[in-house]
Amino acid sequence: MTVRLDATAPPRTPQKQSWTAGQIVVVLVIGTAALMVSLTQSLLVPVLSEIAVDLHAGGDGIAWVLTSTLLVGAVAVPAFGRLGDLYGTRRMVLVTLAALVAGSLICALASNLTVMIIGRAVVGLSVAAVPLSISLIGVTLPKEHAPAGIALISAMLGVGGALGLPLAGLIAQYADYHVLFWICVAGGVLAVPGIVLLVREPARVAKGRMDLVGTALLGAAMLALLLPLAQGDSWGWTDPLTIGLLVAAAVLLVVFVLAELRIASPLVDVRTTVRPALLMTNLASLCVGFALFATLIGTASYVQAPKATGYGFGQSVLAGGLCMLPGGIAMLLLSPLSARLRPRTALIVGSLIIAAGFATRIVLTDSLWQVVLGATISGAGTGIAYAAMPGLIIHAAPRSELAAANGLNALFRSVGSSLASAIGGAILAAMTIDLAGHALPSLSGYRTLFAICAGAAVAAALLALLIPRHAPTTDAALPEE
Secondary structure, eight states: OOOOOOTTSOOOOOOOOOOOHHHHHHHHHHHHHHHHHHHTTTTTGGGHHHHHHHHTOOHHHHHHHHHHHHHHHHHHHHHHHHHHHHHOHHHHHHHHHHHHHHHHHHHHHOOSHHHHHHHHHHHHHGGGHHHHHHHHHHHHSOTTTHHHHHHHHHHHHHHHHHHHHHHHHHHHHHSOTHHHHHHHHHHHHHHHHHHHHHOOOOOOOOOSOOOHHHHHHHHHHHHHHHHHHHHHHHHOTTSHHHHHHHHHHHHHHHHHHHHHHHOSSOSSOHHHHTSHHHHHHHHHHHHHHHHHHHHHHTTHHHHHSOGGGSSOOOOOHHHHHHTTHHHHHHHHHHHHHHHHSOHHHHHHHHHHHHHHHHHHHHHOOSSHHHHHHHHHHHHHHHHHHHHHHHHHHHHHSBGGGHHHHHHHHHHHHHHHHHHHHHHHHHHHHHSEEEETTEEEEOHHHHHHHHHHHHHHHHHHHHHHHTSOSOOOOSSBSSOOO
16 A cells, blocks of 8 residues: 655644653652752851850851851762762762751750761762752653753752741741751651652763762862861961961862873763863852852841941841742743743853852842842852853763763852952942941941842853854754754
8 A cells, every 4th residue: 555645744843742640740859859958058047156156166167167068068978970870870869868958857856066067068978969869860761852851950959048037037037947957857858758759760871980089189179278268367367377278279279180080980071071061160150159159148238238338228047048949930830931042042042141240249228128139139040040050061071971061060160259259348348337346247348249249140151152152062962953
């Protein structure tokens, strides 16, 4: 039997597949896990003084509650990324979530500062869950839905930071701070069985062994870089220890690059990483990470400052955190917009929106709603920009290095946040006014910080312009744009 095809009939266009219930549940489960992890990075900031009183700790000691998580996370992110490529992304997500539950449980039961710091160090291992989750979504969902799923998971980095402050403020005002740790325990316990039952382990294509030498070198370099950034205010920026560690970080990074070029199965494929598509994306991530963290430190404390400063509103810790809530909601709602744009375009648009938000913060200072407006605009831009970055990574990185590439990108964001904390803290400490014998940051200090953040966001947009429109790879996880 012969079948004739009508040459005049219009070509059939493939119908776009709708989301299935199973795919939605997978995104929600992995998204919940990513949100729990990102919450841990800002959750304790409003209650540090309460923890210090309860544990009889001084200022230098209590700072290690945050610093321990930062330092362990800086080592864990690239290491777990490579482990995910070699031994299974889903498996490593479960390991990091187990660290979240264990570390949060230790903190919930801690009765002294040492135990609290140990618990927070264990929590630091869980920081790798977010880039691992991005990689897991990218290869689990079908290609027509993967960009939207990736955008949502990536935006959780910003959403968790923005939601953590009001949640912590609410707990600080009406309950005991230990509740914060129990929330993280509960979130992790709920996410683990969901991933075990609903998310399959993607086929592994990476070969080789774990690069222990590279891991040690990069870990040492990150410790040498981030430790003085976190402790510079207390040590002094001209202290020999601060300068010595920064110099050591530069030397270790050079040694790391040279070593990676000679290793057959490197932790970071330097030759791939220096491609414009990946290098510019990572540098832009650093700039956006800088701007996001400055939003956190420059909003809650700003509105809590006494009215006598001339800019503050004398609000409570809870009110200061709630000022970040609209920005967090904007991040969540607008991240899917990033999936509808080309990743490069989304990064440019998001970065410019961030810059507009900080410009608003510089000019509009008279009313509380103006502060919230500026923070919300910056939050919206951050959601779009953060959601775009994994799309750029997944198009440019080989499939066999996807988790490691996302981990490196997350590490750049973390370094940007650490730089914001160090530079922002130094600016606000240097530009002060005297109020009843107390030195408080001046309006000029905040405006200077906001101007630097706007400049960082513009720099991210310019870097995004340098990303090639097409970045082909031999085995990219998704088709080219």
